[in-house]
Amino acid sequence: MYPCSSTALQRSLLHEQLEVRYRAMKRKWQLFLPSSVRMHLNGTDAELAAAVGYFEQRQAQVQQQTQHRSEEVRDRLAFLELQAQILFERFTFDCEELSEAIRIIDKDVPRTNRDLSYFQEQGLGNLLVLRDILITYAAFHPEVSYAQGMNDLCSRFLEVLDSEVDTFWSFSCYMEKFSKDFRADGLHRKIELEAALLKELDPQLYTHLATDNMENFTFCHRWLLLGFQREFEHSDALRLFEILSCDHLELISQQVDQARYRERLARRLSTDDRSECELPAINTDFTFELFICAAILLENRESLLRCRDDVQLIQFTSRLQGTLDLNSTLKKAELHFYNYCKRCAWDYGNGHCRAQESKDEDFLYQLRSLFLLR
Amino acid sequence: MEAIWLYQFRLIVIGDSTVGKSCLIRRFTEGRFAQVSDPTVGVDFFSRLVEIEPGKRIKLQIWDTAGQERFRSITRAYYRNSVGGLLLFDITNRRSFQNVHDWLEEARSHVQPHSIVFLLVGHKCDLEAQRQVSRQEAEKLAGAYGMRYVETSARDAINVEHAFTELTRDIFALVRSGDITIQEGWEGVKSGFVPNVVHSSEEVTKSDRRCLC
16 A cells, blocks of 8 residues: 555655545545445444444544644644545545445445454444445446456455555555456456466366366356355465465566576577577466466366266365365466466567577567667 | 156246345255345255155256346357246345346247246245235236246245245246157257156166176
8 A cells, every 4th residue: 555665754744644634535435425434224233333342432432532623733734635535525425326335345344254263243333444444445446347256255354464554555556457357348358267277287187178168167256256265264264365476476577587588598598599589479478376266176177077067066166165275276377377487488588489490580579679678 | 855746847946136046945955944144156956856746746947046136148049949938036025026027038038949948036025014016916927828837935934845846837838748858959858757767767777787797
């Protein structure tokens, strides 16, 4: 939520700004839909009524604390407040869309990870915090709004950070990268990508699973969308989520650039090919969670090959829930990942040599490699 | 041992999100009501045997789908191989009733060249005080589309068995009359083991074993 280059001093100020901004955003939709400020309860869930109680108590406490601020702090906050108001002044909401999102959020929030201690007893109030975060996000991102499953993702940030403001901004940053997966076209695209990756890694298994609509890959859709939350034990799932959200092993990350660079270097030394500078044809859409998914599929390849229809597939994969070991899966996924990078570098190298032979006279080609050499 | 069944029908359960699709299926297949259940993301699968006449059992494969509109790119692949469907709306949520027409359109455009026998289900009928859709209105709509209408409650176990059995009976009648036929490469209806066929298939396995010895 902070820029990488920011200093500790800047961050405390930035945090103040983000906090004020978030409060301004929240207030804006609350003024727009006053009837939705409080959660809609249907009266059958006594715990939830208690949750509302805890939540309101906590809000009253926060209110009290704000009264003890020094004048200097108050002035600064007033300025930030004004800034935030101007920033969001022109933002308008679509009443019907937002009400529908809130309706679904109100149904989903009470069924979010209620078995975790973070959401029990006094912690029940955290469900209401989650609700406010999700609504604020939906209100200010109408192109994504709210999709079922986001409650799961967002609750993980909240559990770890235990702060409404930090969770909102971290979740927003995370969604910058993943929100397209939650949109109608993105959901299917994710499955197609997984299928494409599997085709690279194991053509036989791919042929076995592939159909026109890729419906045989539907089973891994939930794994991908929710970051395997329901497949691993909770603490492992959290760890995996952290790994996935930190961009460590992505095809756009530094590690990969280094690995590809080393590969190219080795290649260059062995063939004495000096015109090496273009990036290999690598599909950067293959994000790391696709490799995790592929590692799980390949690990169970024999069983999957024995499945004769989609029913057997979905039954097999639901039996996997809770049986997977994170460390070994990660190791395998990492291996597949590096192998894919290496192969791309090799393929590129080979293609490049051939191109060199056949297109020696090609003026455009020469021009291009000259240009790239700079 | 696999239970004996005459036919296997594949059903799909659709309707707006939070109308209670998963809860209805859970009540039917597991016999319990889950106060808290995860929202369905994508599709889920359940199965159960139903006895429609003494000694005549049908195996139901039930596909549960995510109701939110954006998940349709995933769920629409499942219409084609379904012979029957439960189309749910929530009687306390008018919008879910208004969307019934859209759901039928969505199904119709993706089921070609087959068709689906639908049952319209008004769910959550235990919440009578919050009702926003009258029974007459729903019956009228169902009639206009040639569907039956049933009101159910997963919480109070009202009509849950009835809804699934009625739909199964209707499909069974269509299969018997030849209006629906078993087709290669279509999963909607499959024939299973009839008791006397089971006899002979048992003999076949026995003789197989003898050969192996």
